[in-house]
Amino acid sequence: MSVSNSLTPAKRRQTLNSIYRYVAYLFFIALICQCMYWDALPRDLEDQFTEASFAEISQTFMLLASLILLWKVRVMGVYRHGVVLMFAFLLASLIREQDFMLDRVFDDLWQWLVALVLVPALVFLVRYRLRVLDECCRYMQQMSFGLFLSGFVTVYVFSRLMGRGIFWEAVLKAQYLYEIKSTVEEGVETLGYALMLLAIVELWLWARRQVSGAF
Numbered sequence: 001m002s003v004s005n006s007l008t009p010a011k012r013r014q015t016l017n018s019i020y021r022y023v024a025y026l027f028f029i030a031l032i033c034q035c036m037y038w039d040a041l042p043r044d045l046e047d048q049f050t051e052a053s054f055a056e057i058s059q060t061f062m063l064l065a066s067l068i069l070l071w072k073v074r075v076m077g078v079y080r081h082g083v084v085l086m087f088a089f090l091l092a093s094l095i096r097e098q099d100f101m102l103d104r105v106f107d108d109l110w111q112w113l114v115a116l117v118l119v120p121a122l123v124f125l126v127r128y129r130l131r132v133l134d135e136c137c138r139y140m141q142q143m144s145f146g147l148f149l150s151g152f153v154t155v156y157v158f159s160r161l162m163g164r165g166i167f168w169e170a171v172l173k174a175q176y177l178y179e180i181k182s183t184v185e186e187g188v189e190t191l192g193y194a195l196m197l198l199a200i201v202e203l204w205l206w207a208r209r210q211v212s213g214a215f
Contacts, residue, residue, distance in 0.1 A: 021205075025198050032058065032194055036187060055186040056097070062190075062197045063094040069204045078207040081128045082135040086148075088121035090196070093155075142206065147199035154192030159185050 007015070039054035067090055074083045092114045095102070099110040125132060139145050161167070163185030169176045 021202075028198070029191070029194055032190060033187075036190070040183075053186070055190045059097055059190055059193050060094065062193045063090055063097065066090050066193075066197050066200045067094065069200045073200075073204055073207045076207045076211050078210060079135045079139060079203075081124075081131045082139060085121055085125060085132065086200075088117050088124075092117045093193075139203075142203070144199045144202040144206065147195055147202060151192045151195030151197075151199060154195060155189050156192075159188040159192060162188055 035054050035058070067087060070083050070087045070090070074080060074087070095110050095113045095117065102109040102113065163181060165178075165181060168181040168184075172180065
């Protein structure tokens with residue numbers, strides 16, 4: 001007796017909806033690249049990728065959007081402990097991105113604010129470590145985790161290593177310009193934040209499906 005492997009209409013719709021989202025994500029990344037290009041056109045080289053550039057502003061807005069969606073996921077009661085840690089991590093990242101303005105108040109203010117976020121988060125992690133581990137095991141099975149990990153590695157590993165001055169001095173030799181290094185570093189960093197935002201969008205959509213399916 002043969003076993004039918006055909007999908008149900010509901011599964012087909014779900015698959016098509018996923019494909020549509022992935023195409024939308026592709027255009028979202030392409031739009032970010034194009035906006036960075038448009039932002040660079042009217043500027044002199046030394047004025048590109050300042051604190052008022054599209055890359056810097058978009059990073060702030062993507063982090064804010066990520067925090068809002070994580071708050072919504074927390075309210076839904078999904079991954080209640082793990083989401084708290086993700087929220088604290090991205091909040092610390094948002095504070096770090098505002099270092100230029102915060103340092104105008106007094107030097108290293110952003111470091112103190114980051115510590116005020118991360119220290120309680122570490123205490124929370126130690127206190128609820130078993131629940132966090134259980135939620136992490138489940139979250140690692142989702143596509144959202146892969147996207148988030150990709151964004152994390154892009155921002156906090158690849159962009160940092162790619163942005164090293166010694167690397168660009170070796171590449172450009174006597175033609176080394178700090179602005180070129182900064183352009184590449186900020187571009188890669190923006191991509192990483194975009195990937196993390198898309199990961200949290202996927203998590204939020206999944207949480208909505210879980211909540212709606214419970215009723």
